[in-house]
Amino acid sequence: MARVGEFDIIRDYFAGAPTGDSVILGIGDDCALLQPPAGSVLATSVDTLVAGRHFPEAADPAKIASRALRVNLSDLAAMGAKPLWFTLALTLPTASRKWLQGFSRGLLETAREYGISLVGGDTTAGPLSITVQVTGCAQKPLRRDGASVGDAVYVSGPLGAAAAALRVVLGKEQVDSELSQAADAAFYWPEPQLALAESIAPLASAAIDISDGLLADLGHICRASGVSAEVELEALPVAPLARELAGTQARELAATGGDDYQLCFTVPAARVAELEQMDTGAVRIGTLVDAAGEPRVLARRHGQSWAPKHAGYQHF
Ligand code: ADP
Numbered sequence: 001m002a003r004v005g006e007f008d009i010i011r012d013y014f015a016g017a018p019t020g021d022s023v024i025l026g027i028g029d030d031c032a033l034l035q036p037p038a039g040s041v042l043a044t045s046v047d048t049l050v051a052g053r054h055f056p057e058a059a060d061p062a063k064i065a066s067r068a069l070r071v072n073l074s075d076l077a078a079m080g081a082k083p084l085w086f087t088l089a090l091t092l093p094t095a096s097r098k099w100l101q102g103f104s105r106g107l108l109e110t111a112r113e114y115g116i117s118l119v120g121g122d123t124t125a126g127p128l129s130i131t132v133q134v135t136g137c138a139q140k141p142l143r144r145d146g147a148s149v150g151d152a153v154y155v156s157g158p159l160g161a162a163a164a165a166l167r168v169v170l171g172k173e174q175v176d177s178e179l180s181q182a183a184d185a186a187f188y189w190p191e192p193q194l195a196l197a198e199s200i201a202p203l204a205s206a207a208i209d210i211s212d213g214l215l216a217d218l219g220h221i222c223r224a225s226g227v228s229a230e231v232e233l234e235a236l237p238v239a240p241l242a243r244e245l246a247g248t249q250a251r252e253l254a255a256t257g258g259d260d261y262q263l264c265f266t267v268p269a270a271r272v273a274e275l276e277q278m279d280t281g282a283v284r285i286g287t288l289v290d291a292a293g294e295p296r297v298l299a300r301r302h303g304q305s306w307a308p309k310h311a312g313y314q315h316f
């Protein structure tokens with residue numbers, strides 16, 4: 001196979017990416033030149049995915065790319081921001097054309113789907129790792145610290161699918177091909193909740209995306225806002241795939257499992273009726289209460305206080 005250099009990679013796989021009106025100059029110069037929409041606040045976030053830690057090294061590159069961009073888009077959704085631009089820092093052990101073709105296809109398809117432009121990046125040799133930085137603009141940013149006592153707590157949709165899928169995705173559990181495809185989709189194609197975020201932004205007081213597990217992530221809202229949350233486990237929408245793969249453990253996975261990238265958000269009591277009329281598919285799971293000096297999530301199941309056996313994922 002012909003040797004592929006850094007500049008060949010950029011030219012052949014990334015430089016042709018379509019860009020929107022907000023891009024004055026994209027890939028190819030020292031910096032991209034970008035024109036933010038007038039009067040908007042920019043929201044920016046970066047995430048690194050490391051082979052062997054966040055995805056199996058041998059995974060299909062198109063899927064890895066899709067997941068890398070989607071998890072970043074989820075952060076924009078959680079902030080109530082509309083996607084504009086992203087950059088890609090790619091570290092590759094070898095420059096395989098087959099891998100790069102798959103990767104750039106998965107990446108640029110996802111970019112097109114969500115209307116975000118690739119405007120730059122960096123390409124280096126080393127252990128496989130993918131860093132995506134996204135920037136968007138927010139009319140009304142959804143911060144974690146905006147929630148108050150009395151607010152209703154919602155999740156945007158079913159939980160537990162990605163956590164239940166993990167054993168299948170990692171090849172630790174064999175299932176039939178239909179279930180295996182569903183597991184793959186749950187893990188590699190999480191749907192960033194951008195449309196929902198846009199519709200709830202005018203009403204919501206705080207939001208976060210569920211990457212580490214509902215109870216752990218809602219805990220971040222509680223600490224940032226200085227409130228506690230009462231959550232009823234029986235109210236959680238459990239993903240059908242979680243039921244199929246995890247059986248009686250499904251509800252616990254919905255409460256604690258990560259990687260679904262649904263949103264958890266809060267709505268002031270006075271605006272709950274408005275939200276309920278909007279038909280967003282969001283499900284109410286609890287209420288914020290006085291923290292009494294110790295902000296935390298108070299989970300209950302069948303009226304009894306309930307604590308997970310495993311807390312949310314932490315790297316260190
Ligand atoms: P510099 O030496 O100035 O950092 P590079 O040689 O790293 O420039 O990159 C050249 C151009 O290609 C820059 O515009 C950079 O943003 C872009 N680029 C490099 N790698 C990637 C990539 N993986 N994806 C998208 N754009 C990239």
Ligand code: MG
Binds near residue numbers: 121122123
């Ligand atoms: Mg560079």
